[in-house]
Amino acid sequence: MDGEYEIEVSVPFPRDSDGFIRRECPHCMRQFKWHDGPASEEAERHAPPATYNCPLCGQPAAVDSWSTAEQVDLAQQTAMPQFMEMVQDDLEAMFRGVKGMTYTRGVDEVPDQSEPLTESDDMVIVASPCHSFEPVKVPDDHTGPLYCLVCGSAFAV
Ligand SMILES: [Zn+2]
Ligand SMILES: [Zn+2]
Known part of the structure; x- marks a missing residue:
């Protein structure tokens, strides 16, 4: 056993009605x-x-670095039951080779997951003049320049 666990979970982050x-x-x-x-x-x-x-600030970041704390929690909660399953499979396999020992799989170790994340219809839609096909929503009390999601150019609304 190499002790490496690879988990691929696709988490359905909630969208608002738009x-x-x-x-x-x-x-x-x-x-x-x-x-x-x-x-x-x-x-x-x-x-x-x-x-x-x-x-809002114009700084660039990789596509996968924009999760909110709630979304990170959701991803971890979604991955955890699968992770426990894999760990227990390995433990069972290990104990199977040991004379006189058995491993009993635990039950109900993973509590039922909390209510699903929902997305409210707040914020206003803005589109940059340079890449108008990639609209974003920003807080409606935002003042000052905005930056294009795609190229980072500043624009005013
Ligand atoms: Zn920012
Ligand atoms: Zn642009």
């Missing part, structure tokens, strides 16, 4: 939303960028 997912900037820690998947046929024609730019 199809937007809440995101949190790893630089300024403020929240906005981006559209889940291509927002239009034009968006589908463009390859998704390797990094996105925060609409």
Whole structure:
């Protein structure tokens, strides 16, 4: 046994009724939303960028670094039962080779998961003039310039 566990879990993050997912900037820690998947046929024609730019502070970060704390929790909760299962399979296999010892699989170790995450319909939709096919939602009390999610150019609304 090599002790390595690979878990692939796809977590369905909740979208609001316009199809937007809440995101949190790893630089300024403020929240906005981006559209889940291509927002239009034009968006589908463009390859998704390797990094996105925060609409609020303009800093770039990799695509997978925008999860909110709630989404990280959800991902961990979703992965945990699968992880426990794999660990127990290994333990059983180990004990099977030991004379006079048995391993009894525990039950109910993973508590039932809490209520699913939901997404409220807050924030306002804005689209940058340069990449208008990638709209974002920003807090409606935001003032000052915004930055294009795709290229980071500043724009005013
Ligand atoms: Zn930011
Ligand atoms: Zn742009």
